[in-house]
Amino acid sequence: MIIMNYNWIDKTKYTIDSFLLMDRWIIRMIISQTQNWDDLRVNMSIALAKRPYVAWYCCHKAPEIKEIVDKLLENAPVNISEEMLRNAEEFIVEALETDIVYTDPETMNSNCDYIINWTEDKLLELADFSDKIVLDVGSGTGRLAFTAAKFAKRVYASEPCDMLREYLRDRIKREGITNMVVLDGTVEQIPFEDSTFDIVMCAHVLGDDFENEVKELERVVKNGGFILDCMGEDNKKRNNQNDKLVTEALKYFNNRVELVGIIKDIENM
Template identity: 45%
Template sequence: MAYNWIDAKDYTMDSLLYFDQWILDYLLRDQPDFEGDYQLTLGRALSRYPHVAAYCRNMSPARASFVDDALALASDDLSVLAAREAETEFLQYHETFVVYAWPEVMERVNYIADWDRKWLDELIDLKEKIVLDVGAGTGRLAFAAARDAKRVYASEPTYRLRDYMRARIKRGNRTNIKVVDGFVADLPFEDDTFDVVLSGHVVGDDYDKEISEMKRVSKPGGWLIICNGDDEFKRQAPNEELIRRGFEALRHDSPSGGIIYNYRLQLE
């Protein structure tokens, strides 16, 4: 799905130098949805960036052979124009990862820029609650929650986004937000820790595993909240996977033109 969050012509393969290992592990493998020869496109895109190729090998050793094979596919007489076209195609395809390298750009994406904290307030009362924001990104939910919550932990597996949130905390002299490393399916917290676990645009790769882990760190009677950002996509119905697992859906019209569903589930 194309989101048009960036114009890839404004970026280069140097963006990969800001990627964590887990991102490179994902990028440096076949992509079934890619139209064309993905490995050839990668090789052409990397052909003018030997330092980026070296970084990819070092950061993602399990994918080093994929990088080498990709480069071998790119002809020695590849033109600068053809290499640049491949670079732009690769980066546009992975636009949702490119913005991780540039948090200031991510903040301008409509799902953050057009979002209003009233949609979070509609879902849950956070006063005096201990809250976890899973996959916190630039802090959309974490900083909104911190206005009312007693304490907020922002779990984020991307170091560029963690650094960005920490800089926001320092600039705003915020004392009730703590940023930590962590994945939704492997959260670095003990059982029964949080009154509320928030997320947005995170759950979906493995519903059972991810939701189970969010439940594990929640207190009995606590809440799981999925508060999505705003966009232009007109969804026809709520997410069936979440509804089947007991979540209640709340709908609103986005200022971006889309139809948004948010979700909540109170635990026993």
């Protein structure tokens, strides 16, 4: 498997101790990947064997992957040197940087180019947020949510990563924001009733299961409301993927305009 290196984090400054800050769903996703990725499996065996407290955490945080972890430990080499451990961890950190960066919101804000290259006017030109009830799905460090909160009646920031939720709450408290609420939730299961929001927005969220994800966005937006999919671009060009996503979006919404109002996709968001 080819590793796509975005250079968001310095692999020499992280270890698999970062796993201790991860949520159940990320642990499950990472450990499950070892079953189909030989290099990750070998290096994960070394790292978990040398850092048994991380293996313990993974098994208790996500008990459904305990059997996989036990197998990794069983197949780990003996007499693991510090150099072997360091090499293994650097491989893991580099291979999983898009997951590990979620444990470090400050680094995410300063190094992820789709965040640092973004300006709030790119969102505000899409819709009028004045006095609206808004949902930001997969809020991350909150660039969309905090922008909308300047104008909206209330903004709900739904984010499945605990470290990012706490980052959002800290900033809300620090800045004295009174119209923004942070909660756990995913695009697959948005924790709100049908037809709740005037505007539902997301960025770098749709795509894994596009049709079902959009159906969930449709479910919670009011009739005549807006769904804003801010696709964006990072430092690895993904023109073909973006073209496909736009095509699927247009195809999907052709027969649903009366239900959701409008969807807009913006490059370089």
